[in-house]
Amino acid sequence: MKTTPAAAAAPLALGLGCDRGTPATTIAQAIAEALAACGGALADVRAVASINLKADEAGLATVARDNGWTIVFHPASELAAVEVPNPSETVRRHTGTPSVSEAAALLAAGSDSRHLLVEKHKLRGPDGRNATVSIARIPA
Numbered sequence: 001m002k003t004t005p006a007a008a009a010a011p012l013a014l015g016l017g018c019d020r021g022t023p024a025t026t027i028a029q030a031i032a033e034a035l036a037a038c039g040g041a042l043a044d045v046r047a048v049a050s051i052n053l054k055a056d057e058a059g060l061a062t063v064a065r066d067n068g069w070t071i072v073f074h075p076a077s078e079l080a081a082v083e084v085p086n087p088s089e090t091v092r093r094h095t096g097t098p099s100v101s102e103a104a105a106l107l108a109a110g111s112d113s114r115h116l117l118v119e120k121h122k123l124r125g126p127d128g129r130n131a132t133v134s135i136a137r138i139p140a
Contacts, residue, residue: 010040010137010138011044011046011047011137012038012040012044012045012047012109012117012136012137013046013047013105013137013138014031014034014045014047014049014105014135015050015102015103015104015105015106015107015108015133015135016031016049016054016100016101016104016132016133017051017054017091017101017132018057018059018060018129018130018131019131021058021059021129022129023125023129024059024063025125026059026123026127027131028066029123029125029131030121030123030133031063033121033133034135037118038118040117040135045069047108047138048070048071048072048108049104049105049108050100050104051073051074051076051079051095051097052073052074053076053095054073055073059131072107072108074103074104074107076095077096078103079104079107080096082106083112083113084098084103084106084113084116085102085116086102087099100132101132101133102120105134105136106134108136108138109136109139110139111137111139115136115137115139116135116136118133121133121134121135
């Protein structure tokens with residue numbers, strides 16, 4: 001995971017990915033770790049996005065509700081059009097796009113990979129489910 005320090009109180013965009021059935025606690029922990037890695041805080045988050053395959057994911061919905069966020073869900077074709085530093089053929093086989101979290105963070109931020117602060121933070125929860133978080137700075 002590559003991280004770049006965030007500017008003080010910079011508005012941030014999160015890109016989220018997870019295994020089917022990942023609990024909210026695992027997703028929230030992954031977000032907290034990724035924010036800590038770049039010096040960001042929950043209060044800095046202004047935009048959150050993921051792939052539309054996750055629109056019914058209970059863990060994502062719970063995390064969004066608990067933080068007062070609205071998650072924007074993008075189709076795989078939109079995410080696939082975003083140039084990212086860490087494309088994955090495994091992710092492409094499962095979702096139809098080589099990136100979920102990085103591409104979603106960049107779309108949410110309305111920026112390119114120069115603004116990516118956390119490229120891809122992965123966490124395997126105690127139940128074996130995975131969450132992935134990428135963070136991009138929203139340009140002024």
